[in-house]
Amino acid sequence: MKPIRKNFGNELPFSLLLHYKETKSPQRELPDHQYHWYEFVYVYRGKGTFFIDQTFYEMRQGDIIVVPGNTVHRGFPDKEDPVMSSAVFFSPYLVNNNTFSETYAYLKLFDAAKKNKQYKFTLSPEHAQLVEGDIDAIHEEWEQRRPDGGHAMALLLHLALLHLNRYCLPQAAELGATNELVPDWFREALAFINDHLDQPLELSALAKRAAISPAHFSRVFKQRLGMNATDYISTKRIFSAKDGLLQSNDKIExxxxxxxxxSMPHFYRTFKKYTGMTPAAYRKGNRPH
Structure with a gap:
């Protein structure tokens, strides 16, 4: 299945979008979505699991899931008690290009999450109330449609990210992931794929390494992630290429x-399929000036 990518292009000034207090169900949940925008999800109630970057987490009331850009992820709400959550999507350029005289790393929680491979945090009731208030304020500005509402939402987003840094960063090295939700061979397969993207990753070889049949490997992969192994590997490779294009001066080849x-034709074809542009255009258009 082709991964779904949300194009937030010109939906709002200042590159921000809010999905406010939505109740997720397995029927309404989108397949894996990947994009260069950042995202944080706040859980009001319900339960479920969340897959991100090789790991499954349980979701409960008061949880915050932070999703850096270009990260494969998907939520799996419980059928009986689906999660109600708000999701805030934003371009990193919105918070990096601020007019304050003092530099503040608004994205340091996202950077720490990616570095430590820890993406879920749990807020105390007091801190959860503050973050809920931040999200409510962004939503109110959107509903009011004031001429200066975009500026207000941008400022409120900065405040929400500051609060998340304050209340979530101290947990960064404390919380554990819940990979017992998946079989050991599946967890090991995800880690192997992540560590060997530069090598051939054939389905038959991956299944043999896991000591199961290719058919069973494919079936469990699709059940757990909602996408097949081939698409998952292609997506991981494209995300790795995007990082390389923006963070290094290496040649595209x-x-x-x-x-x-x-081959280069295969790379160009796949890159354009996932991003809608050539590697050179992506590098030119997304590097800070």
Whole structure:
């Protein structure tokens, strides 16, 4: 199945979007969505699991899930008690390009999450109330449609990110993931794929390494992640290539080979399929000036 990518292009001034107090069900939940925007999810009630970057987490009231850009993720709400949550999507350029004289790292929680491979945090009732208030204020500005509402939402987003840094960063090295939700071989397969993107990753070889049949490997992969192994590997390779294009000065050919693409035509074809642009255009359009 082709991964779904949300194009937030010109939906709002200042590159911000809010999905406010939505009740998720398995029927309404989107397949895995990937994009360069950042996201944080706040859980009001209900339960479920959340997959992100090789790991499954349980979701409960007061939980915050932070999702850096270009990260494979998907929520799995409980059928009997589905999660009600708000999700805030924003471009990193919105918080990096501020007019304050003092520099503040609004995205440091996201950076720490990616570094530590820890994406879920739990707020105390007091701190949860503050974050709920931040989200309510953003939603109210959107509903009012004031001429200066975009500016207000941008400022409120900065405040929400500051609160998340204050209340979630101290937990960064304390919380554990819940990978017992999946079989050991599946967890090990995800880690192996992540660590060997530069090498051939054939389904038959992955299944043999897990000591199961290719059919069973494919079936469990699709059940657990909602996408097949081939699409997952392609997505991970493209995300790795996007990081290489923005964070290094390596030639495009070097980046393609380091991400496991067997030929340049295949790389260009796949990159354009997932991003809608060529690698050179992506590098030129997304690097800070």
């Amino acid at each position: 070097q980046i393609a080979m380091s991400c496991g693409f067997e």
